[in-house]
Amino acid sequence: xxxxxxxxxxxxxxxxxxxxxxxxxxxxxxxxxxxxxxxxxxxxxxxxxxxxxxxxxxxxxxxxxxxxxxxxxxxxxxxxxxxxxxxxxxxxxxxxxxxxxxxxxxxxxxxxxxxxxxxxxxxxxxxxxxxxxxxxxxxxxxxxxxxxxxxxxxxxxxxxxxxxxxxxxxxxxxxxxxxxxxxxxxxxxxxxxxxxxxxxxxxxxxxxxxxxxxxxxxxxxxxxxxxxxxxxxxxxxxxxxxxxxxxxxxxxxxxxxxxxxxxxxxxxxxxxxxxxxxxxxxxxxx
Numbered sequence: 001x002x003x004x005x006x007x008x009x010x011x012x013x014x015x016x017x018x019x020x021x022x023x024x025x026x027x028x029x030x031x032x033x034x035x036x037x038x039x040x041x042x043x044x045x046x047x048x049x050x051x052x053x054x055x056x057x058x059x060x061x062x063x064x065x066x067x068x069x070x071x072x073x074x075x076x077x078x079x080x081x082x083x084x085x086x087x088x089x090x091x092x093x094x095x096x097x098x099x100x101x102x103x104x105x106x107x108x109x110x111x112x113x114x115x116x117x118x119x120x121x122x123x124x125x126x127x128x129x130x131x132x133x134x135x136x137x138x139x140x141x142x143x144x145x146x147x148x149x150x151x152x153x154x155x156x157x158x159x160x161x162x163x164x165x166x167x168x169x170x171x172x173x174x175x176x177x178x179x180x181x182x183x184x185x186x187x188x189x190x191x192x193x194x195x196x197x198x199x200x201x202x203x204x205x206x207x208x209x210x211x212x213x214x215x216x217x218x219x220x221x222x223x224x225x226x227x228x229x230x231x232x233x234x235x236x237x238x239x240x241x242x243x244x245x246x247x248x249x250x251x252x253x254x255x256x257x258x259x260x261x262x263x264x265x266x267x268x269x270x271x272x273x274x275x276x277x278x279x280x281x282x283x284x285x286x
Contacts, residue, residue: 011104102249
């Protein structure tokens with residue numbers, strides 16, 4: 001196997017509703033997920049060693065546990081299921097998506113590699129089997145298996161893929177610190193009772209109007225613990241052309257949806273001037 005290059009795209013939660021806590025300490029949630037063209041890059045080649053060589057490079061390589069991460073967990077599951085048959089790999093994950101930002105970089109890495117190995121090694125795993133393996137790695141990994149707009153229905157435990165593509169102009173701000181997802185969920189007291197969302201979306205304007213009225217149930221708790229995030233969201237909202245701003249996942253990244261890319265770039269320049277140490281990028285949905 002010559003070295004292959006796999007793109008692993010960034011996940012964005014457009015809204016997130018928390019309904020209840022489950023017995024396994026996870027929570028029943030509903031969320032609408034899209035993907036942006038911001039991506040990590042996975043370089044993989046087969047090696048003759050009897051052990052994998054896995055390392056991380058790029059701006060956001062720090063803070064990742066090299067012995068236990070989504071890539072090592074995936075390979076371990078494959079071997080436990082006797083799917084790799086003595087195949088070992090050299091894997092370099094170039095991290096362009098900030099670790100621990102709520103943008104699903106690690107989940108996307110595992111999902112992208114899972115799909116690649118299934119195809120390249122001709123494992124012929126069906127969607128049900130792939131989803132089962134993905135769910136053992138992390139909650140967001142099954143969502144990231146397809147780079148399609150996705151509605152997660154927490155009430156019915158369904159992942160619904162939406163055929164329509166969104167044409168959103170995104171501004172993403174990461175304040176260079178990691179939010180504790182466990183702490184935020186444990187302290188969160190905001191629980192939604194219901195959600196009226198129709199996954200059959202006619203156009204982007206209809207969706208924007210719906211999203212402007214929605215929110216992320218974790219946001220107020222996140223801001224209480226990490227007040228800087230509240231200031232970022234407020235500043236993004238104040239920018240011309242911004243439809244709405246909120247955290248993705250449990251943070252710490254905040255996103256803004258803009259009416260056009262020109263205004264998103266102008267807002268990016270203002271944020272970089274006000275918060276020069278923060279990571280700030282513009283991107284589009286895919």
